[in-house]
Amino acid sequence: MKPRLDEWNFLKEFTHARVAMGRAGNAVPTQAWLAFKTAHARARESVWKEIDFQQLEDEIRSHGLASRQVQSQCKSKKEFLLEPDKGRRLCEESRNALQKSISGKDIYDCILLLGDGLSAEALHKNGIPFLTEFVEVQKRSGLKWGPLILARYARVALGDELAVLLKSKSIMTLIGERPGLASSESLSLYYTYQVGSQTTDADRNCISNIHSEGLSPRGAAQMAFYLLEQSFKKKLSGVNLKVEYPSSFSLPAAVDPSR
Amino acid sequence: MAPYRATVSNKTFSFKNLGEVLAKATPERSGDILAKVAAQDAEERVAAQWCLADVPLKDFVTYPLIPYEEDEVTRLICDSWEKESFKDISHHTVGSFREFLLASSTTDELLLKISPGLLPEMVAAVSKLMRNQDLISVAQKAQVKTRFRSTVGKKGHLSIRLQPNHPTDDLKAITAAVLDGILYGCGDAVIGVNPATDSLERMMDLQKLLARIIEGLAIPTQSCVLGHVTHQIAAISKGSPVDLVFQSIGGTELTNKSFGIQTSLLKEAQEAALSLGRGGNQVMYFETGQGSCLSARGHHGLDQQTLEARAYGLARCFNPFLVNSVVGFIGPEYLYDGKQIIRAGLEDHFCGKMLRLPMGCDVCYTNHAQVDQDDMDSLLTLLGVAGCNYFMGVPGADDIMLNYQSTSFHDAAYLREVLQLRPAPEFEVWLKQVGIFDDSGKLSSLEPQVFRNVASTLLPKGNS
Numbered sequence: 001m002k003p004r005l006d007e008w009n010f011l012k013e014f015t016h017a018r019v020a021m022g023r024a025g026n027a028v029p030t031q032a033w034l035a036f037k038t039a040h041a042r043a044r045e046s047v048w049k050e051i052d053f054q055q056l057e058d059e060i061r062s063h064g065l066a067s068r069q070v071q072s073q074c075k076s077k078k079e080f081l082l083e084p085d086k087g088r089r090l091c092e093e094s095r096n097a098l099q100k101s102i103s104g105k106d107i108y109d110c111i112l113l114l115g116d117g118l119s120a121e122a123l124h125k126n127g128i129p130f131l132t133e134f135v136e137v138q139k140r141s142g143l144k145w146g147p148l149i150l151a152r153y154a155r156v157a158l159g160d161e162l163a164v165l166l167k168s169k170s171i172m173t174l175i176g177e178r179p180g181l182a183s184s185e186s187l188s189l190y191y192t193y194q195v196g197s198q199t200t201d202a203d204r205n206c207i208s209n210i211h212s213e214g215l216s217p218r219g220a221a222q223m224a225f226y227l228l229e230q231s232f233k234k235k236l237s238g239v240n241l242k243v244e245y246p247s248s249f250s251l252p253a254a255v256d257p258s259r
Numbered sequence: 260m261a262p263y264r265a266t267v268s269n270k271t272f273s274f275k276n277l278g279e280v281l282a283k284a285t286p287e288r289s290g291d292i293l294a295k296v297a298a299q300d301a302e303e304r305v306a307a308q309w310c311l312a313d314v315p316l317k318d319f320v321t322y323p324l325i326p327y328e329e330d331e332v333t334r335l336i337c338d339s340w341e342k343e344s345f346k347d348i349s350h351h352t353v354g355s356f357r358e359f360l361l362a363s364s365t366t367d368e369l370l371l372k373i374s375p376g377l378l379p380e381m382v383a384a385v386s387k388l389m390r391n392q393d394l395i396s397v398a399q400k401a402q403v404k405t406r407f408r409s410t411v412g413k414k415g416h417l418s419i420r421l422q423p424n425h426p427t428d429d430l431k432a433i434t435a436a437v438l439d440g441i442l443y444g445c446g447d448a449v450i451g452v453n454p455a456t457d458s459l460e461r462m463m464d465l466q467k468l469l470a471r472i473i474e475g476l477a478i479p480t481q482s483c484v485l486g487h488v489t490h491q492i493a494a495i496s497k498g499s500p501v502d503l504v505f506q507s508i509g510g511t512e513l514t515n516k517s518f519g520i521q522t523s524l525l526k527e528a529q530e531a532a533l534s535l536g537r538g539g540n541q542v543m544y545f546e547t548g549q550g551s552c553l554s555a556r557g558h559h560g561l562d563q564q565t566l567e568a569r570a571y572g573l574a575r576c577f578n579p580f581l582v583n584s585v586v587g588f589i590g591p592e593y594l595y596d597g598k599q600i601i602r603a604g605l606e607d608h609f610c611g612k613m614l615r616l617p618m619g620c621d622v623c624y625t626n627h628a629q630v631d632q633d634d635m636d637s638l639l640t641l642l643g644v645a646g647c648n649y650f651m652g653v654p655g656a657d658d659i660m661l662n663y664q665s666t667s668f669h670d671a672a673y674l675r676e677v678l679q680l681r682p683a684p685e686f687e688v689w690l691k692q693v694g695i696f697d698d699s700g701k702l703s704s705l706e707p708q709v710f711r712n713v714a715s716t717l718l719p720k721g722n723s
Contacts, residue, residue: 026672036632036656081627223456240519
């Protein structure tokens with residue numbers, strides 16, 4: 001099938017959204033329709049991909065960093081998809097292991113958690129590039145950072161339990177987003193200050209769409225820096241924290257969208 | 260409290276309270292199973308429905324499902340309930356109320372008259388005894404019209420929210436998606452962007468961009484940037500052009516707390532938007548969705564559809580311009596497959612319309628649910644027949660920022676043609692003026708030169 005030309009094809013110069021698709025009657029032309037179905041099939045597959053802890057850990061070590069692995073209460077991907085609450089709690093084994101590792105007097109300012117969420121692929125593809133940039137942010141922040149944690153079958157709120165357990169003032173969770181058609185490799189960074197049993201989603205800040213067609217890992221790390229700085233200054237997070245970026249700072253895209 | 264029981268196949272089922280009857284009478288869905296409130300099996304479900312059919316509507320007034328003292332949504336719902344309007348239907352049970360709604364003598368005027376006397380829980384209850392066909396035939400009686408710069412919800416008309424989202428809120432990319440959608444006759448409900456970041460500055464850039472497009476092309480429509488309501492209030496105070504104020508809402512105080520809102524904040528936002536006087540007195544845009552209360556651990560042991568109706572009870576206190584459920588967005592933990600999403604979409608539209616809300620629907624799904632475009636076509640068509648006020652228009656149905664599939668510009672053209680529906684009247688006149696629609700009101704087969712000329716000033720070719 002040859003692509004049909006749309007009079008407004010030039011719109012594609014500005015966005016990777018499905019613009020200027022042309023039409024057959026009121027419907028999408030055949031080629032565009034099959035392309036959509038192909039992307040859907042790929043996204044469906046990517047939901048089921050498992051995180052490869054070994055590979056991630058090796059890559060993290062090659063950057064001179066250490067990490068710890070944990071798992072939520074889910075025992076399979078299917079359980080993870082259907083029982084979100086289990087993905088928000090640590091399994092007994094992980095909990096015990098972490099508890100043993102804490103010295104009692106350690107109080108951290110923040111912990112970085114890398115979780116698979118709904119896309120292990122996202123973490124594999126964009127997790128390390130983010131981490132490489134984020135190491136600088138950690139240094140610049142002047143905060144006391146706890147251990148780097150890798151989590152399997154993790155929902156965002158898994159970080160709440162971790163933060164409480166490890167006595168950290170805040171938690172930053174980098175997690176795979178639900179795969180879309182345009183990208184199965186998108187990460188989000190969630191942040192919560194002063195985590196506790198009363199924590200709700202309104203207490204979280206989110207930097208989303210970290211992937212090759214979205215926000216660059218470097219841009220996300222820079223935004224995280226301002227977020228941390230202002231959160232610790234104002235001692236809060238969530239909807240009441242209006243992060244202000246310096247006027248010199250423009251939200252950096254991974255690629256120039258007007259390429 | 261009255262004993263709630265029913266006998267089916269020589270087995271007697273009893274239910275400890277009205278909330279349990281409602282939950283167990285609900286058609287099967289994964290979210291209620293997850294919340295452990297669903298019926299054990301089909302027999303128990305139908306027993307609960309038999310039981311519910313005999314419950315007097317008065318019971319919902321006597322026994323609030325979530326106590327008045329505990330929950331501000333209950334307080335708002337109870338305080339805005341009009342006893343006088345309830346008088347005409349106070350003799351009904353849920354079962355006879357279903358028949359009343361379906362009767363051909365029950366006209367839109369009558370539905371309008373009783374509406375202030377309906378509690379959202381009554382509407383949810385009756386929907387549980389209705390099959391999909393009932394939900395469609397009763398909802399399509401109700402015409403709920405709203406007006407900002409365009410008029411949405413008139414019988415025989417179908418509007419579209421143009422949703423041109425982008426993962427980095429790139430202004431040119433968003434402009435390109437807006438132009439593409441307008442070329443398909445979309446955008447008459449609102450041009451509404453979900454911002455990717457929570458930066459106030461960027462939100463104001465988006466508001467200014469949309470205002471520039473709408474004013475520049477003289478389009479009879481309105482804009483909205485769907486950031487948190489506190490951001491929108493801040494933007495208004497800084498002089499940003501805000502047409503509609505948006506917020507996600509849920510059916511309980513706890514759920515709304517997890518969204519970072521309470522009703523006083525919604526009031527403040529409404530007053531702020533009204534103070535700008537940009538297009539009328541309907542300035543609010545709400546989104547909802549079954550499952551949000553459970554997700555926020557604020558469900559009080561109730562089923563997700565009843566809680567959803569309570570969100571509509573909250574919405575109607577703010578005279579909104581647009582309300583839609585985002586029915587498949589939440590994921591398979593709450594609505595497992597196409598069948599469950601289709602059912603929920605029809606329920607949400609019906610319940611909203613009974614409470615006289617200008618209901619639209621985001622007919623959508625995520626890639627971890629057991630759904631595809633065929634299911635979306637079914638729900639879109641069914642809701643079109645039911646008289647849904649508006650749907651979403653996303654380029655190619657693929658939202659590249661929120662990572663889910665909604666309905667497309669093409670879908671809008673399809674539905675308008677097969678059901679003979681027209682855009683908002685003011686918008687249709689404009690579409691003809693700029694050559695996007697031909698004189699017969701169809702998408703023109705000719706290049707819309709007039710539109711092209713103005714569009715090129717917004718997005719000059721070769722200047723990317």
